[in-house]
Amino acid sequence: xxxxxxxxxxxxxxxxxxxxxxxxxxxxxxxxxxxxxxxxxxxxxxxxxxxxxxxxxxxxxxxxxxxxxxxxxxxxxxxxxxxxxxxxxxxxxxxxxxxxxxxxxxxxxxxxxxxxxxxxxxxxxxxxxxxxxxxxxxxxxxxxxxxxxxxxxxxxxxxxxxxxxxxxxxxxxxxxxxxxxxxxxxxxxxxxxxxxxxxxxxxxxxxxxxxxxxxxxxxxxxxxxxxxxxxxxxxxxxxxxxxxxxxxxxxxxxxxxxxxxxxxxxxxxxxxxxxxxxxxxxxxxxxxxxxxxxxxxxxxxxxxxxxxxxxxxxxxxxxxxxxxxxxxxxxxxxxxxxxxxxxxxxxxxxxxxx
Numbered sequence: 001x002x003x004x005x006x007x008x009x010x011x012x013x014x015x016x017x018x019x020x021x022x023x024x025x026x027x028x029x030x031x032x033x034x035x036x037x038x039x040x041x042x043x044x045x046x047x048x049x050x051x052x053x054x055x056x057x058x059x060x061x062x063x064x065x066x067x068x069x070x071x072x073x074x075x076x077x078x079x080x081x082x083x084x085x086x087x088x089x090x091x092x093x094x095x096x097x098x099x100x101x102x103x104x105x106x107x108x109x110x111x112x113x114x115x116x117x118x119x120x121x122x123x124x125x126x127x128x129x130x131x132x133x134x135x136x137x138x139x140x141x142x143x144x145x146x147x148x149x150x151x152x153x154x155x156x157x158x159x160x161x162x163x164x165x166x167x168x169x170x171x172x173x174x175x176x177x178x179x180x181x182x183x184x185x186x187x188x189x190x191x192x193x194x195x196x197x198x199x200x201x202x203x204x205x206x207x208x209x210x211x212x213x214x215x216x217x218x219x220x221x222x223x224x225x226x227x228x229x230x231x232x233x234x235x236x237x238x239x240x241x242x243x244x245x246x247x248x249x250x251x252x253x254x255x256x257x258x259x260x261x262x263x264x265x266x267x268x269x270x271x272x273x274x275x276x277x278x279x280x281x282x283x284x285x286x287x288x289x290x291x292x293x294x295x296x297x298x299x300x301x302x303x304x305x306x307x308x309x310x311x312x313x314x315x316x317x318x319x320x321x322x323x324x325x326x327x328x329x330x331x332x333x334x335x336x337x338x339x340x341x342x343x344x345x346x347x348x349x350x351x352x353x354x
Contacts, residue, residue, distance in 0.1 A: 003232045009313045018347035021176045026198040029349040033333050045196045054209030056261035061191040061268045062214040064182035067157025072114040094140040103134040114156050160188050186218035192346045193266030193307045213251040217242040217268045232295045239289040242272045246285040253282045264303035267317050277301040298323040306353045310344040325353045
C-alpha cells in the first residue's frame with residue numbers, strides 16, 4: 001500500500017491556489033466523488049443538500065480562529081518584530097507560546113510593545129523563555145479583566161492567513177476566515193471545509209432532518225508543517241487539543257446505529273473522531289490532545305462520508321483524504337480538479353467523498 005511520501009506528489013499550478021474566498025460561501029464549486037462506483041460529479045456546494053437525508057449526521061469543528069499575528073516593537077531599539085501567538089499556556093498568568101521574527105533579536109528579558117492605530121502602547125509583553133530557534137514564551141503585562149485583554153488582542157491582532165495566501169489580511173478575512181458556527185476560541189487556522197456553509201444552507205439541511213454534532217479541535221501550525229520523511233510511518237504530527245462532548249457522541253452514535261450517513265466536515269473532525277473510537281466502534285466522549293496521523297492503509301470507524309477542501313501536494317491532509325477515498329480514486333480526482341481549474345487550499349473549492 002502507499003506509505004511513501006513521494007506517491008502523493010502532483011503538479012499544482014500556482015494560479016489555482018485561491019487568494020480570496022468565493023463571493024458567497026455556499027457557491028464555491030463542489031466535486032462529488034463516489035467511492036463505490038468511481039464516478040466524479042461537478043456541482044455547486046449548496047447541491048450538498050441532495051446527497052443527505054433525514055437522520056444523517058454532519059460533524060463540525062466549532063473552533064474559532066483568534067487574530068494570532070501581532071506586530072510590535074522591541075524596547076529601547078524600536079526594532080520591528082512580528083509575534084505569532086500559538087497557544088495560551090497559563091490563563092491566569094497570561095503566558096503564551098509564540099513564534100517571533102526576527103528571532104535573533106528577541107532575548108529573554110526583552111519587553112515588546114504593541115501599539116494601536118493611534119500610536120499608543122496598548123499591550124506590553126515580556127519574553128520569559130526560549131523554546132526553539134524561533135519559539136519564545138511571553139507574558140502579557142496587562143492589568144484588566146480577561147474580556148478586556150481578549151478585546152485588546154482582537155483589536156491589535158491580524159487574521160493569521162496561511163502563507164500560501166500571498167497578500168496582507170483584509171477586512172473581509174475577519175469574517176470569511178471563520179466558520180459561521182465558530183464558538184471555541186483557540187485555533188491559528190480555520191477548519192476550512194466548514195467555510196462553505198452558509199446560514200441558509202444550514203437551515204435547509206436542518207429542515208431536511210439532518211442532525212448536527214459539534215466537536216472542538218484547536219488547529220495549530222503543525223497542520224501546515226511539511227513532511228520531511230519518505231516513510232510515512234516515521235512522521236510525527238504535533239499534538240492539538242480536542243474535545244468531544246457526550247451530546248456530540250450520542251448524536252453521532254444514533255445515526256451510526258440506524259445505518260445512516262455520518263459526515264466528517266473536514267480533516268480536523270476526522271482526526272478528532274478517529275482518536276475517540278470505543279471498543280465497539282462507536283464514538284466516545286473525550287477531552288485531551290491528539291497527534292494522530294492517518295495514512296493508507298487505514299480502517300475508518302466513524303464517518304462514512306467526508307467534506308474536505310483541495311489540499312497541497314505531499315501534505316498530511318491529502319494523505320488522509322487518500323486513505324479515506326482510496327489512493328487511486330483521489331489522485332484521479334485531483335488530476336481532474338487541476339484540469340477543471342478547481343480552486344485549491346483554504347479559500348478554495350470543496351470535495352464530497354461518499
